[in-house]
Every structure is written in C-alpha cells, then in structure tokens.
Amino acid sequence: MLSWFLLKRLATLLITLAVASVVIFAVLELLPGNAAEVVLGDTATPEAVAALEARLGLDRPPLARYTHWVGGLLSGQTAQSISYDTPTAELIAQRLQVTLPLALLAMALTTLAALGLGVYAAAHHRRLGDVGVMAASQVGMAIPNFWFAILLILLFAVKLRWFAAGGFPGWVEDEGGGLWLGLKALLLPALSLAVIQAAMLARVTRSAVLEVMREDYVRTARAKGLSRRAVLWRHVLRNALIPVVTLMGLQFANLVTSAIVVENVFVLPGVGRLVFQAISNRDLVVVRDTVMLLAAAVVLINFLVDLVYALIDPRLAPAEAA
Structure with missing residues (x-):
C-alpha cells in the first residue's frame, strides 16, 4: 500500500515538472525583444x-x-549564459552556496520561534x-520582508555596528571568509x-x-498523571503536526523564492x-534555468512533505492508496 502511495506521488511530481517546463518555456518565448540585439x-x-x-x-x-x-537539463549539459559565457549549471551552483544556507537558516529560525510560540500560546489560551x-x-x-531588512541594517549595521550592512565574505577562510563569518x-x-514565516506558522x-x-x-493522559508539559510535547504536538508540516513545506519553498528581494537588499551573491x-541583461537562458530550478524545488518539497505525512501518521498512506 505504501509503495503505491509513493508511486502515485512520484508520478504526480514528474507530470508537474513536465507541465512547469512547458509553461516556463512558453512564457519566455512570448516575451518581446531579441536577446541577441540586447547583447550586441x-x-x-x-x-x-x-x-x-x-x-x-x-x-x-x-x-x-x-x-x-x-x-540538456536531463543530461546535466546546460546552455551557456549570454552575459557570463558560463554554463548556467555552474552559475546556479555557485549562487546556491549562498541561497540554500540562507533559506535553511531562515527556516531553522522560523521553526524554533513558531513552534515555541505556538505551543506557548496554546498552553496559555485566552490569557x-x-x-x-x-x-x-x-x-x-x-x-x-524588504522593509524589515532595511530596519535590521539601520539598527545592527549602521547604529550598533555589530554586522556588516551587506556583502558575503564566502565560506573559505583562505579567501577572507569562513563558517562563522559566512x-x-x-x-x-x-x-x-x-x-x-514565523508569525504565520x-x-x-x-x-x-x-x-x-x-x-x-489528551484528557485521559492528564488523568493518568502526566504533566501538562509532557502531554503537550509528547502527545499533542505530534498529532498537531500535519497542518504545521504542510505550511512548513510551503514556507521553505517560499523562502527560496523570497530571497530574490532580500539578497538584493543585502547585496548577497545568491540565486535571487x-x-x-x-532579467536586467535579458539573459533568458539563466532566467529560464533558474525559474525551472525554483519550480522543481517547490514540487520536490511538496513531494517530501507527502512522505513526512506518511511517517507522522502511517494511516494516511493506505487511505490515499485506497
């Protein structure tokens, strides 16, 4: 039953990716102008x-x-960027070294803050x-996002001088960066x-x-002598995770796409x-491959969320397969 559930989800993933590729290619084909004329x-x-x-x-x-x-995408041989004269796969891989850690760090902060505050608010309901x-x-x-980013720069970079206002030193110590500085x-x-994202979650x-x-x-667990804290974190939270995981999956995909604005505010060399x-250079080859990557990330995250559903509540997989 579980294997059928996974096969259905995998087939949906592949079909969605195929449709997304057609839409992305068609939309870019309808854009006015000529890339060759822009370059020359x-x-x-x-x-x-x-x-x-x-x-x-x-x-x-x-x-x-x-x-x-x-x-080319399936074989890993992507086209050359018009502006950079470099395969788009290399360009995107370089920029993902900034965007992916940024999204993961933002998601970690979102999860820690949201779960803690959400459970605290529920435990103190109407207080x-x-x-x-x-x-x-x-x-x-x-x-x-962009307005809050500007406020953070004004407070922590301009006034307190605890952080730099922008830029990225890199992950390699020999090049002036390092893990902590990054x-x-x-x-x-x-x-x-x-x-x-934390507010919504x-x-x-x-x-x-x-x-x-x-x-x-829950009332039975309390009647057996379990503390309110133990009931909340051991029993209640796990059974409440289905809608939470759904939103978390959508939020992580949104964090990757929302980085376009924030990376420009902080002058970060990421995918955004x-x-x-x-877009400014009308390098449609890069735009096409990057948008396809973002679309694939959204579809893949939704697929992983479905797998997490089955792990949280195994009853969901047979129900889907039935």
Missing part, C-alpha cells in the same frame, strides 16, 4: 545579430529549442501570553525572511495544538540576485 547593442548590424542568434540557437524552431533545453503572541504574530505578518553575514537576511501551530488538546486521549541581474 543598438549599433549592431543585422549580420552580427543573425550570427549571434545562430550561435545561441535562437534561429531554430521553438519545439527544437524546447527539446534541446530539456535534454496574557496567548494575547501577546497573537498580537506579535499579527504585526509580524504585516511587515514586508553565518554572521546571513543572520540578518535570515531574520528578515523568517519574521513573516505560530498561528497555525497554536490552532492545531488547541484542536488536538480537546481530544479525549542572479535572477535580478539576468
């Missing part, structure tokens, strides 16, 4: 533009370009602590990404925990800044 400038001759179009494969039919693109957490979460959801450079961007956690706390088995620069 307004003074380029028609012959030079035609030669560059032939080198980039822009003179071929759309279907041929699509199959060539998908084949001062609950009201305070809900009010703070409402404010957190109303704050734009994490320090990502802390403020991660906080600016995590504040909204805390509210969902509180609601899910309150719903589970009304179940009969790469997309911004590629």
Whole structure:
C-alpha cells in the first residue's frame, strides 16, 4: 500500500515538472525583444545579430529549442549564459552556496520561534501570553520582508555596528571568509525572511495544538498523571503536526523564492540576485534555468512533505492508496 502511495506521488511530481517546463518555456518565448540585439547593442548590424542568434540557437524552431533545453537539463549539459559565457549549471551552483544556507537558516529560525510560540500560546489560551503572541504574530505578518531588512541594517549595521550592512565574505577562510563569518553575514537576511514565516506558522501551530488538546486521549493522559508539559510535547504536538508540516513545506519553498528581494537588499551573491541581474541583461537562458530550478524545488518539497505525512501518521498512506 505504501509503495503505491509513493508511486502515485512520484508520478504526480514528474507530470508537474513536465507541465512547469512547458509553461516556463512558453512564457519566455512570448516575451518581446531579441536577446541577441540586447547583447550586441543598438549599433549592431543585422549580420552580427543573425550570427549571434545562430550561435545561441535562437534561429531554430521553438519545439527544437524546447527539446534541446530539456535534454540538456536531463543530461546535466546546460546552455551557456549570454552575459557570463558560463554554463548556467555552474552559475546556479555557485549562487546556491549562498541561497540554500540562507533559506535553511531562515527556516531553522522560523521553526524554533513558531513552534515555541505556538505551543506557548496554546498552553496559555485566552490569557496574557496567548494575547501577546497573537498580537506579535499579527504585526509580524504585516511587515514586508524588504522593509524589515532595511530596519535590521539601520539598527545592527549602521547604529550598533555589530554586522556588516551587506556583502558575503564566502565560506573559505583562505579567501577572507569562513563558517562563522559566512553565518554572521546571513543572520540578518535570515531574520528578515523568517519574521513573516514565523508569525504565520505560530498561528497555525497554536490552532492545531488547541484542536488536538480537546481530544479525549489528551484528557485521559492528564488523568493518568502526566504533566501538562509532557502531554503537550509528547502527545499533542505530534498529532498537531500535519497542518504545521504542510505550511512548513510551503514556507521553505517560499523562502527560496523570497530571497530574490532580500539578497538584493543585502547585496548577497545568491540565486535571487542572479535572477535580478539576468532579467536586467535579458539573459533568458539563466532566467529560464533558474525559474525551472525554483519550480522543481517547490514540487520536490511538496513531494517530501507527502512522505513526512506518511511517517507522522502511517494511516494516511493506505487511505490515499485506497
């Protein structure tokens, strides 16, 4: 039963990726303008533009370009970036060294803050602590990421001078960076990404925990002498994780895509800044491959969330397979 559940989810993943690739390619094909003319400038001759179009494969039919693109992605042989004259796979891999740790750090901060605050608010339902957490979460959801990022820079970089206002030193000590310096450079961007996500996740956690706390088995556990803390963390939280995990999966995918704005505020050389620069240069090869990567990340995370569902509550897999 579980294997059938996994096969269905895997088939859905592959179909979604295929549809996403068609949509991404079609949308970029409909964009006005000519990439070759942008690269060569307004003074380029028609012959030079035609030669560059032939080198980039822009003179071929759309279907041929699509199959060539998908084949390159599947074989790991991606196209050359127009602006950087480098395979897009190398460019994206370099930028992921910043974006992926940033998203993971932001997700870790989100999870720690949201689960703690959500359970605390549920345990103090309709008391001062609950009201305070809900009010703070409402404010957190109303704050734009880029505005909160600017506030963090003004406070911790400009006034207190505890952090740099932007830039990334790298992960290698020999090049002036290192693990501590790299994490320090990502802390403020991660906080600016995590504040909204933590606010939303805390509210969902509180609601899910309150719903589970009304179940009969919770009252039975309390009647057997288990402390309120033990019941909350050992029994209630696990059974309340289904909606929480759902939102966490969506949030992690959103953190990767939201990094486009935050990376530009903090001048971080990540995937978000790469997309911004590629759009400015009309480097559609980079835009296409990066957007496809982000779409694949969202689909893959949803697939992993489904697997986590089956681990949290094995009854869900047979139910889906039935």
